[in-house]
Amino acid sequence: MTETALGLPALGTGRLFASAGPGLAAHEAAYGPPRTGWTREALLAELEASGLAGRGGAGFPAWRKLSSLGARRAVVVANGAEGEPLSRKDAALLTGAPHLVLDGLLTAAEALNASQLFVYAPAASLAGVAAALAERRDGRRVSLVESPGTFVSGEASAVVSALETGVALPRDSAARLTTAGYRGLPTLVHNVETLAQLALVARYGADWFRTAGTDDDPGTRLVSVSGDVPAPHVAEVPGGTPLRDILLGAGADPGSLAAVLVGGFHGAWVPAKALGRRATAAGLADYGARPGAGVLVALAAGRCGLAAAAPIARYLADSSARQCGPCTFGLPAMAAVLERIAAGERSPWLAAEAERLAGLVTGRGACHHPDATAGFVRSTLTVFRQEVRAHLDGHCTGAEGWRP
Numbered sequence: 001m002t003e004t005a006l007g008l009p010a011l012g013t014g015r016l017f018a019s020a021g022p023g024l025a026a027h028e029a030a031y032g033p034p035r036t037g038w039t040r041e042a043l044l045a046e047l048e049a050s051g052l053a054g055r056g057g058a059g060f061p062a063w064r065k066l067s068s069l070g071a072r073r074a075v076v077v078a079n080g081a082e083g084e085p086l087s088r089k090d091a092a093l094l095t096g097a098p099h100l101v102l103d104g105l106l107t108a109a110e111a112l113n114a115s116q117l118f119v120y121a122p123a124a125s126l127a128g129v130a131a132a133l134a135e136r137r138d139g140r141r142v143s144l145v146e147s148p149g150t151f152v153s154g155e156a157s158a159v160v161s162a163l164e165t166g167v168a169l170p171r172d173s174a175a176r177l178t179t180a181g182y183r184g185l186p187t188l189v190h191n192v193e194t195l196a197q198l199a200l201v202a203r204y205g206a207d208w209f210r211t212a213g214t215d216d217d218p219g220t221r222l223v224s225v226s227g228d229v230p231a232p233h234v235a236e237v238p239g240g241t242p243l244r245d246i247l248l249g250a251g252a253d254p255g256s257l258a259a260v261l262v263g264g265f266h267g268a269w270v271p272a273k274a275l276g277r278r279a280t281a282a283g284l285a286d287y288g289a290r291p292g293a294g295v296l297v298a299l300a301a302g303r304c305g306l307a308a309a310a311p312i313a314r315y316l317a318d319s320s321a322r323q324c325g326p327c328t329f330g331l332p333a334m335a336a337v338l339e340r341i342a343a344g345e346r347s348p349w350l351a352a353e354a355e356r357l358a359g360l361v362t363g364r365g366a367c368h369h370p371d372a373t374a375g376f377v378r379s380t381l382t383v384f385r386q387e388v389r390a391h392l393d394g395h396c397t398g399a400e401g402w403r404p
């Protein structure tokens with residue numbers, strides 16, 4: 001996959017980057033002192049009232065996850081692995097606002113009376129966190145662990161495995177990490193943006209948090225916008241912002257686009273006619289899309305959607321941790337069928353074969369990777385239905401041909 005350089009939010013702007021610099025003095029000048037003395041019940045109540053949902057992909061309510069942990073020697077992990085190739089928001093936070101992430105981590109740890117705390121991220125991001133920890137007195141219990149940067153390295157059970165053994169491979173999802181995670185202890189794994197947002201909820205309260213965003217998507221969220229846009233960048237936007245407005249912010253003319261991939265490689269396509277939809281799970285439900293970790297990839301009109309999708313399916317197949325048969329063999333087979341359609345092979349059964357393989361792998365892995373990959377392939381076959389038909393008839397609707 002080719003990587004795009006994404007512009008980062010200017011320091012001193014928005015909620016998450018309000019600090020003029022990554023240092024502690026600038027952080028405290030921007031946000032004031034953190035509120036301490038959190039009990040589990042008090043933090044639970046504030047999080048529930050805030051409506052904060054996880055920013056790592058699944059969008060699970062933060063209070064629910066916290067409520068499933070007792071206060072028995074819990075472990076709290078800030079997940080900054082950011083295995084998604086087109087996401088830059090977590091690196092932006094860890095380098096630009098490391099103290100906000102640490103405030104969130106330490107607040108959750110205080111509420112859970114946690115004994116061990118981790119920040120797990122690529123080496124380039126950990127340097128800024130180490131510098132931030134050296135500035136604070138409350139960070140002695142925080143350990144830094146390097147993530148390898150592979151696509152599955154940020155899956156929660158792979159995170160725990162990496163912390164325990166140094167090998168970032170997903171484990172059987174039957175065991176809930178909140179019950180038995182790191183070394184058998186109840187473990188809270190949160191995305192680093194979730195923890196930064198949690199720090200804001202803890203400091204200013206749920207009512208303040210809800211002054212941005214909508215009832216069903218309160219607060220702000222970070223989005224990494226790339227693809228066919230003039231200014232690929234990470235932006236902080238209010239929850240519930242329409243896709244069109246996010247694209248305008250990246251300098252794109254929404255009328256010039258064919259579709260947008262929402263939620264990254266594990267996401268789904270939303271066609272141009274629906275760009276007025278709000279970037280929320282409810283707003284995009286018809287397309288099986290949700291904001292996920294906030295990745296938007298624009299596809300220009302005239303580009304072939306199948307040619308764009310096939311390399312992503314191949315990348316996802318290559319990213320299998322090769323532990324479960326259906327994932328190891330099913331994903332490459334599915335990617336190969338999509339590649340054949342994209343390349344213009346005129347075998348009418350190919351579309352049904354891709355659907356069949358998507359059905360075969362779904363629900364058959366230890367982690368969510370095969371399901372999400374099947375979801376991406378299904379979305380491609382649905383949103384680019386006309387392109388599939390055209391390819392199988394021997395021509396491509398993309399004015400620019402078979403461009404990847």
Ligand SMILES: Cc1cc2nc3c(=O)[nH]c(=O)nc-3n(C[C@H](O)[C@H](O)[C@H](O)COP(=O)(O)O)c2cc1C
Pocket residue numbers: 053054055056057058059060065079080081082083084151152153154155156157189190191192194195367368369
């Ligand atoms: C294949 C795969 C890769 C994932 N990669 C990441 C990642 O890089 N960062 C992340 O925060 N969550 C990632 N997740 C989601 C995590 O499993 C987990 O849901 C998340 O860290 C929980 O944080 P949240 O509650 O703050 O969203 C991934 C999930 C899957 C299935």
Ligand code: SF4
Pocket residue numbers: 152169170171319320321322323324325327328364365366367368369370
């Ligand atoms: S489903 Fe795939 S990625 Fe997940 S654990 Fe099994 S082989 Fe690894």
